[in-house]
Amino acid sequence: MMSQQGYVATPPYSQSQPGIGLSPPHYGHYGDPSHAASPPGMMKPAGPLGAATPGMMLPPGPAPPGSHQFGQNGAQASSHPSQRFPGPSPVNNVASSYAPYQPSPQSSYPSPVSTSSVTQLGNQLGAMQINSYGSSMAPSSQGPPGPPSAAAFQGPPRPPQPSILQPGSQVLPPPPTTLNGPGASSAPPTAQYQPPPLPGQTLGPGFPPQQANYGPQMAGAQLSYPGGFPGGPAQMAGPPQPQKKLDPDSIPSPIQVIENDRAIRGGQVYATNTRGQVPPLVTTDCVIQDQGNASPRYIRCTTYCFPCTSDMAKQAQIPLAAVIKPFATVPPNETPLYLVNHGETGPVRCNRCKAYMCPFMQFIEGGRRYQCGFCNCVNDVPPFYFQHLDHIGRRLDHYEKPELSLGSYEYVATLDYCRKNKPPNPPAFIFMIDVSYSNIKNGLVKLICEELKTVLEKLPKEEHEETSAIRVGFITYNKVLHFFNVKSNLAQPQMMVVTDVGEVFVPLLDGFLVNYQESQAVIHNLLDQIPEMFADSNENETVFAPVIQAGMEALKAADCPGKLFIFHSSLPTAEAPGKLKNRDDKKLVNTDKEKILFQPQTNVYDSLAKDCVAHGCSVTLFLFPSQYVDVASLGLVPQLTGGTLYKYNNFQMHLDSQQFLNDLRNDIEKKIGFDAIMRVRTSTGFRATDFFGGIFMNNTTDVEMAAIDCDKAVTVEFKHDDKLGEDSGALIQCAVLYTTISGQRRLRIHNLGLNCSSQLADLYKSCETDALINFFAKSAFKAVLHQPLKVIREILVNQTAHMLACYRKNCASPSAASQLILPDSMKVFPVYMNCLLKNCVLLSRPEISTDERAYQRQLVMTMGVADSQLFFYPQLLPIHTLDVKSTELPAAVRCSESRLSEEGIFLLANGLNMFLWLGVSSPPELIQGIFNVPSFAHINADTTLLPEVGSPYSQQLKMIMNIIQQKKPYSMKLMIVKQREQPEMVFRQFLVEDKGLYGGPSYVDFLCCVHKEICQLLN
């Protein structure tokens, strides 16, 4: 299976690091023979895709725990010339100095932050006292170059200072602040927790295993709920707990961690001038200022300090990974990317590794040459690019060139970077509507056609353009395909039917893809006619693969990239390539064959995805299933082509249209790049070895994407192939070559410098738990295709314990074995990991369908860090205590039933679903205010929209719901849940700190389980 490796991957790539060898692949040049893309026109490759790629198709099967993270990388000593690292740029004069570049920069510097670092420290010490469990010191845990630093946060600009990072200068331990009383030493910050002894026992190695509910027997070992929902408060207390255990308030709280970070860093300016600086949490709002490293909106890492050697990396087992969202949306108060245009010469690149000019290049010899920060090659500066150096060795135009002083920017690409050395045509959108009987009958076809008339007005366009360059086309289908000619000079649209779905051809070229504005009348005419045209059709059967094939062939014929919007409802059972049968089999659940449910049932979709990527054809699928449709097969092409899969189960017009229409509008308007190739370059000593996302890989280095939009992230894992130097650091450059919505070929460059250390404590100190969970989720969900889920869960638990045991052994001060010690940066790692382990992809539940599991698996594979954080640990907000005058969200509470109350009203959201939970004794004035009914009993829960009441409560609640929905890739459907009524069963699955109804331990139980494993590892 393409680009799917075994979870227990041995070092996948044995060849030398790309770009380091003598004849590096010529990235970005389509004509280059070393570029391993399939030749144009090759449409039907034989055999399974990617099988030839080294490291793929690893035999499934259990593997020694932990072995998947670090293979045997050569650790030969090598000396790197020390690199001078660019110092912080002046804070206030950057914007003006870029005046020559477009787009014209807005002021990226909002009103100066008044908080001094002194008061921040005070605040944060205050916040710490609340933390009964820990001795956390978030900012100081960054060490000296971390925020809050006066340079980054304070008023007047300072002259640029060169900052040559000294080895070890960034590794000072923070002041000891342990709350464990005397005897605690100056260990790095930790959250120490001393669990209360159990009756007759101490918590420690001898702790009675509570994990009868955990591990291999997780599923099925739980209470079995008969159909009816047992009412009454007794049941609401959750499944019976075997015995009194830890006080949940005493274990690390995600809410506390999120709130602490907000209190310390929220609303401030975060400047990216310091290498290895850990950014604010993804849940903290702040203003990011690019000063030489890519914004965390574009790249987040699992740790900002890499271990110097692969031995250290193996010891800690902390994944070294970056979650890259190259097209992330930046808020209006941050500077958009600058566009650099070197004309026909194109971007300046290192001769050897082909890295693009960036702040990591060191100019020498009076500016005549520069040393590459990635491969150390010394290059001549091209004459047109020459500039003198100042007294500290920096080019005089340092702050005038984005590529010298910024972490992220774009280049105009030359013809060398275009297919066939021709400028690309603007992309096209093709709308493909399933007009089989049920879709006509339930009104879906009419709804889609009506909506298209509106959304086509909003096709994406460049800011300076009046109309969109994107052309549009229309196809309807059931078991045959209907193409429409909507040429502007026609009085009526013309339909052409293709009945040979085995060999789809495009029956018309002229008039199929048109400019919407020019053909508006004909298009509206068509959209009016389509629902009537098929009104009498009794056709139930559909095809699917031929639909994608047709769209791709049409784009190919028009020689443009593009996106297919497919609106589909059923299992494609008509005789055609990609025909599917119902193979849903619940008996496979909890067996070694469960993985089959996640695999496509035919390799037709694999081949199709490969063809689509080769032609820049991205597929977005809107699915309206009323029964099993085999999402694992149908969703494969959308996933691998950078498209999006939307799914509306049992679509009902009155309940679901709003969610669907919001998704459709949002998807059409999204920022997106087409026909993209991403390449991740690294400095010597490590390299990218594995990639996860909506991507396709024909070789081990080029990440191909038919399209990539603002919500899609690619997670990249790195491994050592040599030693890393503390002074040179670990540098990453991500370059995405793509076609814009107006048909311009561009390069988007993101650079990020990380620290390196030979101290394990530095590694732990610089971890980012949200990014770690993103990585673990994607690597586990990829592994689901090849390995038994039980094995994957065990690996995750083992690795969790291993990471924490290594910290305990090497970084924490000596303490009683009964103490559970967590690194400050990973305080909430166990609770998040437990959420991942309990997700329905890794742990089946009877009420979750196979299709839903396949769907969630696919969604997570392309998620960025913010989305995965919310998905695994939902936001739970008390509504009954609303301050109707506030414009901010109420503080969240932990996702546990113990936080609910009969008198309360709570809103829960995870990015896909939203619930409004109402306690039986909710205040009548609130019920009146929100629902306009007198009491709890009168509330109609059979709705997805709140009534228009106009009361302050109602308005406030709607504002909160809007804030939560903002910037989320999927429109969340609202479900009203009344306490002790049936739908509460669904809601309770999202209370992720509690024990699952069908398995999966509570947070407390999981922590005990992990603690026990740690103790075993340490003994």
Ligand SMILES: [Zn+2]
């Ligand atoms: Zn180089």
